[in-house]
Each structure stands twice: as structure tokens, then as C-alpha cells.
Amino acid sequence: MEGELVQPAPEETPRDANPANVGLELFGYVGIEAVLDQMRIKTMKTGFEFNLMVVGQSGLGKSTMVNTLFKSKVSRKPTGPGYEERIPKTVQLQSITHVIEEKGVKMKLTVTDTPGFGDQINNENCWDPIIKYINEQYEKYLREEILISRKRKIPDTRVHSCVYFVPPTGHWLRPLDLEFMRRLSKIVNMVPVIAKADTLTLEERAEFKKRIQKDLKAHGISVYPQEDFDDNSDDRILNNKIRDKMPFAVVGADKEHQVNGKRILGRKTKWGIIEVENPAHCEFPLLRDLLIRSHLQDLKDITHNVHYESYRMQRLNESNRLALSPINGLLGKDEVESDL
Amino acid sequence: SQIHMPPSSALQDDKEYVGFATLPNQVHRKSVKKGFDFTLMVAGESGLGKSTLVNSLFLTDMYRDRKLLNAEERITQTVEITKHVVDIEEKGVKLRLTIVDTPGFGEAVNNTECWKPVADYIDQQFEQYFRDESGLNRKNIQDNRVHCCLYFISPFGHGLRPLDVEFMRALHQRVNIVPILAKADTLTPSEVERKKSKIREEIERYGIRIYQFPECDSDEDEDFKLQDQALKESIPFAVIGSNMVVEAKGRRVRGRLYPWGIVEVENPAHCDFVKLRTMLVKTHMQDLKDVTRETHYENYRAQCIQSMTRMVVKERNRNKLTRESGTDFPIPAIPAVPDSETEKLIREKDKEVSARAGAWVSCQGLHQSHSRMWEAWLELRAALSPTPACSCAGLWSPRSPWQHRQPAAGPDTFPAWRISTSIPLEELTESSSIHSAKLSSALWPPAATTPPWVSLSQNWASGSFPPQELAAPFEGRVCSVHGANWPISLPLLALTHPEADVVSTLPGPVQD
Numbered sequence: 001m002e003g004e005l006v007q008p009a010p011e012e013t014p015r016d017a018n019p020a021n022v023g024l025e026l027f028g029y030v031g032i033e034a035v036l037d038q039m040r041i042k043t044m045k046t047g048f049e050f051n052l053m054v055v056g057q058s059g060l061g062k063s064t065m066v067n068t069l070f071k072s073k074v075s076r077k078p079t080g081p082g083y084e085e086r087i088p089k090t091v092q093l094q095s096i097t098h099v100i101e102e103k104g105v106k107m108k109l110t111v112t113d114t115p116g117f118g119d120q121i122n123n124e125n126c127w128d129p130i131i132k133y134i135n136e137q138y139e140k141y142l143r144e145e146i147l148i149s150r151k152r153k154i155p156d157t158r159v160h161s162c163v164y165f166v167p168p169t170g171h172w173l174r175p176l177d178l179e180f181m182r183r184l185s186k187i188v189n190m191v192p193v194i195a196k197a198d199t200l201t202l203e204e205r206a207e208f209k210k211r212i213q214k215d216l217k218a219h220g221i222s223v224y225p226q227e228d229f230d231d232n233s234d235d236r237i238l239n240n241k242i243r244d245k246m247p248f249a250v251v252g253a254d255k256e257h258q259v260n261g262k263r264i265l266g267r268k269t270k271w272g273i274i275e276v277e278n279p280a281h282c283e284f285p286l287l288r289d290l291l292i293r294s295h296l297q298d299l300k301d302i303t304h305n306v307h308y309e310s311y312r313m314q315r316l317n318e319s320n321r322l323a324l325s326p327i328n329g330l331l332g333k334d335e336v337e338s339d340l
Numbered sequence: 341s342q343i344h345m346p347p348s349s350a351l352q353d354d355k356e357y358v359g360f361a362t363l364p365n366q367v368h369r370k371s372v373k374k375g376f377d378f379t380l381m382v383a384g385e386s387g388l389g390k391s392t393l394v395n396s397l398f399l400t401d402m403y404r405d406r407k408l409l410n411a412e413e414r415i416t417q418t419v420e421i422t423k424h425v426v427d428i429e430e431k432g433v434k435l436r437l438t439i440v441d442t443p444g445f446g447e448a449v450n451n452t453e454c455w456k457p458v459a460d461y462i463d464q465q466f467e468q469y470f471r472d473e474s475g476l477n478r479k480n481i482q483d484n485r486v487h488c489c490l491y492f493i494s495p496f497g498h499g500l501r502p503l504d505v506e507f508m509r510a511l512h513q514r515v516n517i518v519p520i521l522a523k524a525d526t527l528t529p530s531e532v533e534r535k536k537s538k539i540r541e542e543i544e545r546y547g548i549r550i551y552q553f554p555e556c557d558s559d560e561d562e563d564f565k566l567q568d569q570a571l572k573e574s575i576p577f578a579v580i581g582s583n584m585v586v587e588a589k590g591r592r593v594r595g596r597l598y599p600w601g602i603v604e605v606e607n608p609a610h611c612d613f614v615k616l617r618t619m620l621v622k623t624h625m626q627d628l629k630d631v632t633r634e635t636h637y638e639n640y641r642a643q644c645i646q647s648m649t650r651m652v653v654k655e656r657n658r659n660k661l662t663r664e665s666g667t668d669f670p671i672p673a674i675p676a677v678p679d680s681e682t683e684k685l686i687r688e689k690d691k692e693v694s695a696r697a698g699a700w701v702s703c704q705g706l707h708q709s710h711s712r713m714w715e716a717w718l719e720l721r722a723a724l725s726p727t728p729a730c731s732c733a734g735l736w737s738p739r740s741p742w743q744h745r746q747p748a749a750g751p752d753t754f755p756a757w758r759i760s761t762s763i764p765l766e767e768l769t770e771s772s773s774i775h776s777a778k779l780s781s782a783l784w785p786p787a788a789t790t791p792p793w794v795s796l797s798q799n800w801a802s803g804s805f806p807p808q809e810l811a812a813p814f815e816g817r818v819c820s821v822h823g824a825n826w827p828i829s830l831p832l833l834a835l836t837h838p839e840a841d842v843v844s845t846l847p848g849p850v851q852d
């Protein structure tokens with residue numbers, strides 16, 4: 001619904017926005033609720049877009065996690081013994097787009113991978129290509145938005161969520177993790193997860209999480225769901241519950257095994273089978289629910305309303321113009337080009 | 341393999357029985373009394389379970405007082421070297437175990453050259469031992485040299501990371517590296533296999549020389565050979581460590597408790613912990629120490645001496661000392677080519693040593709470097725004019741560098757047999773049972789025959805051997821290069837001439 005968002009003019013305050021007023025009483029069925037159906041039909045026709053970015057050192061199971069999340073071979077993973085995994089010298093960004101459909105709802109999913117992150121000996125500024133990429137997507141959207149005659153539905157390539165994979169050392173966050181999260185949480189929704197969590201026992205997991213939460217607070221890093229954007233108290237309660245459990249300790253698997261007669265996604269080791277979708281084993285269901293089932297729209301909204309807006313403000317301030325008036329045809333072609 | 345002592349009655353009855361078969365027992369008893377020491381270094385990124393593994397290996401709690409740093413301290417953390425010493429005793433045998441840890445390794449954002457403190461530490465230990473060994477009082481040398489380095493490879497990557505390769509390449513000439521695949525409970529059996537073969541292949545590809553297990557003798561029994569073979573094929577060892585004991589099927593085992601099962605540390609089906617412990621403690625501890633002593637330390641020492649010689653020659657050039665019109669003493673020439681028998685034996689030894697320690701240390705190479713150093717020394721000596729009294733206790737005599745005069749007194753003086761470092765390395769050590777220096781008996785008889793690469797002094801220009809004492813004017817020179825009390829000059833000189841005839845002055849092999 002991005003195309004329908006309109007900026008409210010600052011002076012406009014509805015005169016009857018008095019919270020004491022409950023509203024008019026209806027003495028018959030009007031049919032306002034049918035709006036929901038109309039929205040649903042429209043959405044099904046247009047489909048959703050969701051852009052996900054996965055960041056972390058090589059070998060932490062990012063591709064497997066994405067495949068497990070969307071239950072399909074979204075990421076191309078190394079298969080077979082002859083495959084050579086080359087660690088690239090600089091961080092590269094690879095995007096793969098798929099259209100997946102469920103019950104008539106289409107979703108255009110774009111997954112951006114970042115091989116080479118954190119793999120070198122000197123990892124300074126390895127986050128720069130990623131920040132550049134994210135800002136580029138904002139820039140693209142901004143250009144489309146300020147056109148005089150713009151498209152009905154602007155293609156949205158902005159990154160809605162960045163999942164950061166923390167290696168399960170069990171001790172604390174490394175300087176690299178802290179640096180990266182500090183910078184990225186300001187421009188994108190950051191969801192940290194503890195990767196390959198089957199290496200930690202339950203007590204170790206709890207301790208590790210506590211330490212990470214302490215670290216994040218000490219450095220002022222706000223991860224999704226951010227406390228500042230809780231709309232109302234209900235949201236806050238729900239999000240607090242989620243924040244208590246962050247970062248989620250996840251395990252990814254794309255192979256199925258037989259457990260009690262059922263086929264279950266999991267990892268089979270000599271001492272047992274780790275069931276990926278069993279909440280007692282790992283927190284993958286929580287991550288999936290957060291990203292897809294409950295907060296997907298919220299992710300997109302916050303990206304659009306908060307992160308994109310702050311980028312836009314920055315750009316406009318840079319060009320020393322306080323108000324942007326695309327309808328005003330007085331902006332010469334040269335001026336427009338030089339500003340942006 | 342056990343040595344069986346025959347009952348004493350047999351000793352008396354059997355007149356042909358000499359009785360030196362009890363020598364290994366005597367050595368054994370002495371060693372038990374003295375105790376052993378072993379220095380183990382653990383290196384790798386933080387969070388790979390190094391401390392837990394050390395605790396599991398030696399069943400102690402060495403890290404009880406460890407405190408974890410807070411956020412600010414971590415940002416500015418550099419690589420440190422910490423040492424924990426613990427004395428363990430088992431069945432009357434004492435072991436002084438030193439664990440060297442490397443906190444902060446690979447932690448920072450920029451990890452360029454973070455292996456340098458580690459390499460420097462190892463070199464420092466070698467240097468300290470070198471100085472002690474060259475010093476006057478050598479009774480109680482403390483051996484702090486690092487005997488083995490366990491390098492922890494992360495199981496989360498796809499094989500070796502660039503940092504792993506750099507570290508191992510920087511250290512493989514200095515210490516025995518045993519690669520370990522850490523936290524192996526995160527991997528399924530097929531993943532373990534795949535990672536192991538990938539790591540082995542990458543080690544080959546990058547030319548990293550990890551610790552090689554010595555070959556079994558052909559007369560060892562089959563079990564031992566199979567065990568040895570299995571050990572070689574398990575590199576890198578996939579280990580799991582645990583500080584806790586959990587209940588499993590009614591037994592108490594050391595392990596980790598997960599919701600989906602229990603991982604047992606000492607179960608060979610679960611991980612290679614038992615293999616590692618066997619290798620490190622039960623079977624290969626002595627070999628690790630031997631290789632450190634014979635190969636890595638000797639490499640360091642030879643390098644050190646070479647660089648010192650170069651420095652000395654540079655000093656001489658810089659000081660521009662005046663040459664005397666003629667030399668007061670004859671300068672013998674080294675023979676251009678050693679005779680064919682020597683050559684052959686050198687080549688044989690070469691092959692043996694090269695197979696074990698790589699081409700760096702080879703008898704041929706040492707021979708050549710010795711010759712070079714000898715030439716450099718000759719130049720230096722020719723350039724130095726008579727100097728005032730040398731304060732290196734008169735032990736440095738310009739006439740006969742390979743054989744110093746016996747100083748007046750004392751049990752603390754530098755014994756003559758020190759010179760024997762020019763003898764091939766393998767023969768000088770108290771060899772372990774795994775590879776006995778087979779040639780030693782052939783090449784080291786007491787004074788009866790000449791060691792093959794010591795040739796008699798027919799080539800001495802001065803004529804008879806041993807060289808005669810020359811006139812008094814050379815008494816008491818001060819070593820203008822070294823100044824006061826630099827005992828290093830002695831082994832330096834001793835090493836410079838490979839042709840030194842040591843037979844007549846040596847009482848026996850070097851004690852270690």
C-alpha cells in the first residue's frame with residue numbers, strides 16, 4: 001500500500017479529534033467493514049514485495065536459513081563434493097529474486113547475500129559496500145518518487161529487513177559485530193540471530209543472549225522491533241515479549257528425516273535429531289513468525305516511514321531545500337539534476 | 341614395548357650376560373624422579389572452546405579465575421600471551437604442565453599480523469634457552485620452549501580461513517602445529533568428513549607443515565600400526581570439550597546435555613577427543629619434545645648464529661680495522677671437497693633428516709652454512725689486529741677456535757665437549773624408543789674411529805695435529821667485537837669449523 005501513503009500537512013488537525021468523543025453510533029449495518037475485503041482482493045491481485053538481506057561470516061548457515069524460512073531453494077547453496085567455495089577478497093552483494101505463491105497470495109521475494117563479509121584478516125570497513133547498497137536502494141526509490149509523472153506502483157527494492165548472523169561463540173559480541181550493528185541499525189531494520197545454535201546448550205544460550213542484550217544496550221544499538229516505534233500499549237507488550245527473546249538462537253536445515261512416523265526438517269547427528277521447527281530445540285519458529293507471519297507488514301512500514309524518510313530528509317537537507325515540491329514545475333531540469 | 345628385567349638369579353648364573361639391558365630401566369627411574377615438563381600452546385579465535393578442551397584434557401580447572409572483559413575493554417583488546425602452570429602427578433610420575441594461551445587472537449576488526457606476538461613469544465623462549473645453553477652454569481636450565489601448538493579451526497567456516505592460513509604459515513617453522521576442528525558437536529558425521537578432507541587438502545595446497553607423526557618401525561605389532569594409521573587419518577582432530585559431568589543411561593559421563601540428546605566427550609564414536617588425548621599425552625609427548633628440540637630449536641639456533649656472524653662481519657667493515665702486514669699465525673685452509681665416504685654418509689643422513697623435518701634442516705645445508713661461516717670468521721680474524729685483554733675469560737683463543745685452551749680451574753668452566761654441536765643433530769640426543777638413532781653406534785665409538793665428517797688435519801698448513809701452542813703474545817686478548825663476557829663467541833666459533841677434530845677431546849655425546 002506504499003502508493004497510497006500521503007504526507008499529512010502540518011497544520012491540518014481534525015477539529016473533532018477529541019479522544020473523549022467515542023464517535024457516532026450506527027443504527028444499522030453500513031458496510032464499512034467491507035473495506036477489508038476490498039483491500040484483501042486488491043492485495044492479492046498486486047502481490048507483495050519483500051526484500052531481505054542476510055549478513056554474516058561465511059559458513060554460518062545463511063543460505064540454509066533462507067531456504068528453511070521460505071521452504072524452497074531460494075539460495076543457491078554449494079552442493080556436491082567438487083564445489084569450490086571461494087572467499088571473495090571484498091564484500092560482494094548478490095541478489096536473487098523469486099516469486100512464491102501461497103493460497104493465491106503472490107510474494108516477490110528478493111534475498112540479498114553478502115559473501116566475503118568478515119572473512120578477511122583485515123575487516124575494516126567491510127560494512128561500507130553494504131551501507132552503500134542500502135542507500136542506493138533508497139536513492140532509487142527517492143528518484144522515482146520525486147518525478148513529476150511517477151508510476152502508480154513504484155518498484156520497491158529497499159531492504160526491509162537485515163538479518164545479522166552472530167557466530168555462537170557463547171562469550172560475547174565481537175568488535176566486528178558491534179561495529180556493523182551500530183551502523184546498520186540506524187538505516188535498516190536489524191534482526192540479529194545466533195547462528196548454528198545447536199552448538200550451545202540451553203544454559204549457554206540463555207547466558208549468551210543476556211550478554212548480547214547487555215552489549216546492545218551499552219552501545220545504544222536498537223534492533224528490530226525498536227522500542228521507539230511501538231504504536232500503542234498492546235504493541236509494546238507484544239514487542240517486549242519478542243525483545244526479551246532476541247536474539248533468536250536458530251538452526252537451519254533443508255533435509256527431512258523421519259521422526260515418530262512424521263517427516264520433519266532437521267539435522268541428524270549421532271546423538272539425536274535436532275528438529276528445526278520444534279520450539280524446545282531451537283527458536284527458528286519465532287524467527288519465522290516474526291519475519292513472515294506477524295511482522296512482515298510492520299517491517300515494510302517502518303522501512304518506509306522511518307528509515308526511508310530519514311534518508312530523504314538527509315538528502316533534501318544536503319541540497320539546502322526545506323520543502324520539496326514536485327508539482328511545482330518551476331524547478332528547472334538542471335537544478336533537479338544537480339540537487340540529486 | 342616393555343623391557344623385561346631378567347630375575348637376578350639368572351644374572352648370576354649366566355656368565356655371558358653383561359647386564360646393560362637394564363639401562364632403559366635406569367633411565368626410566370631417573371626420569372621419574374626428575375619429573376617431566378611439557379609446554380602446550382592453544383591458539384585460535386575466542387569462543388572455540390580452547391579453555392574447556394584444556395580442562396577436559398588434563399582433568400583440571402585451569403581457568404577458574406578467568407574474568408571476561410566488558411564491552412569497552414574488548415574494543416581495544418590486543419593479543420596477549422598468558423601462561424598457566426600446573427603440576428600434575430599420576431602413579432608417581434610428575435608432570436609440570438605449562439599452558440600458553442593467546443586471548444585476543446583474531447578478535448579485532450583488523451587482525452593483520454596478530455600472530456606476531458605469538459611468534460615473538462616462541463622465539464623469545466628459544467632465545468632464552470639459547471643463552472642459557474651457551475652460558476657458564478648449565479645445571480638448571482629451565483626449558484620453556486613451546487613443545488606443541490594446538491590450533492583451533494572454526495567449524496563454522498568452509499575449511500580454512502585466511503587468518504588460519506597466515507597463522508599456520510608463520511608458525512609452522514617454529515613449533516609443532518596440531519590442527520583441531522573445534523566444537524565438533526555442531527556437525528553431522530558427513531559434514532565432519534567433508535570438512536576434514538577439505539582442511540587436509542588446503543593444508544597441502546598452502547604448504548603448511550603440520551606436525552607429522554613418525555613412521556612406525558616395521559617391527560612394531562599390528563595393533564600399534566593400525567592405531568598409528570587411524571591417528572594419521574584423523575587429522576584435524578574433531579573435538580568436543582566439556583567441564584560438566586552428566587547422567588547418560590545410568591552412567592556418569594563427561595559431556596554436554598542438549599534437548600535432543602547427550603554428547604559424550606570420551607566416546608570415540610562422538611568425537612576424536614580420546615585420540616587427541618592419547619596422542620598428546622600417552623604416545624607422542626616425547627616425540628613432540630624431541631622434534632621441538634632437534635628441528636625447530638636447531639633451526640632457530642642456526643639462524644641466530646648466522647645472523648650474528650653477519651653482524652660481526654658488518655661490524656668489522658664498519659670499524660675499518662687496520663690489517664697487519666702479515667699474519668702471525670698460519671691460517672689453515674678448509675678442504676674444498678669432503679671425501680666421497682663423507683659425502684655418501686652426509687647424503688644418507690640428509691635424506692633421513694629431510695624426510696622428517698623438511699628440507700630446511702639438512703646435513704648438507706648445515707655443512708654448507710658452516711663452511712660459509714668459517715670463511716667469514718677467517719676474514720674477520722685476519723682483519724682484527726692484536727687487541728687488549730679479552731674479558732671472555734681467555735677462553736677465546738685466536739689460534740685455535742675449534743679447540744679452546746682449558747682454563748685454570750673449576751667445575752663451572754665451559755667444557756670442551758661443547759664443540760660437539762657440529763655433529764649431526766640426531767646422534768646427539770637421548771633418542772626415544774620410536775626412532776633410535778641407528779647410526780649413532782656406528783659413528784660414535786669412543787676415539788677408535790673418526791666420525792665421517794671430521795677429517796684429520798692433514799690439511800692443516802701448520803702441520804701436526806693437534807696444533808701446537810703458539811707464542812705468548814696472543815695471551816689475554818679482549819674480544820673487540822663482543823666486549824665483556826659474551827659466551828656466545830664460543831659456540832659461534834665452535835660451529836664455524838665443521839672440520840674440527842673433536843675425537844680426542846670429547847668424552848661422549850652431548851647431554852640434553
